[in-house]
Amino acid sequence: MTDAVLLDNGMNLLVKHLGLVEAERFVYLMNRDRFDYTRWHGILSEGKTIEEIAERAMQRRDRERDET
Numbered sequence: 001m002t003d004a005v006l007l008d009n010g011m012n013l014l015v016k017h018l019g020l021v022e023a024e025r026f027v028y029l030m031n032r033d034r035f036d037y038t039r040w041h042g043i044l045s046e047g048k049t050i051e052e053i054a055e056r057a058m059q060r061r062d063r064e065r066d067e068t
Helices: 003-018 020-032 037-044 050-067
Strands: none
Touching: 003 020, 003 050, 020 050
């Protein structure tokens, strides 16, 4: 799978589960703040929905921003 196809598939999944506006917001937030994929991936293994994962990622981001 090429990088372009992977990005397209990922964005399509985000749009399907979050809607276009929230998917774009999610991508923006991921790019705006420092992002630790290893810690975030741990959330995925807990059987959460995409909405729950996004919410927890945003909460973590807010906590880390408040700590700095």
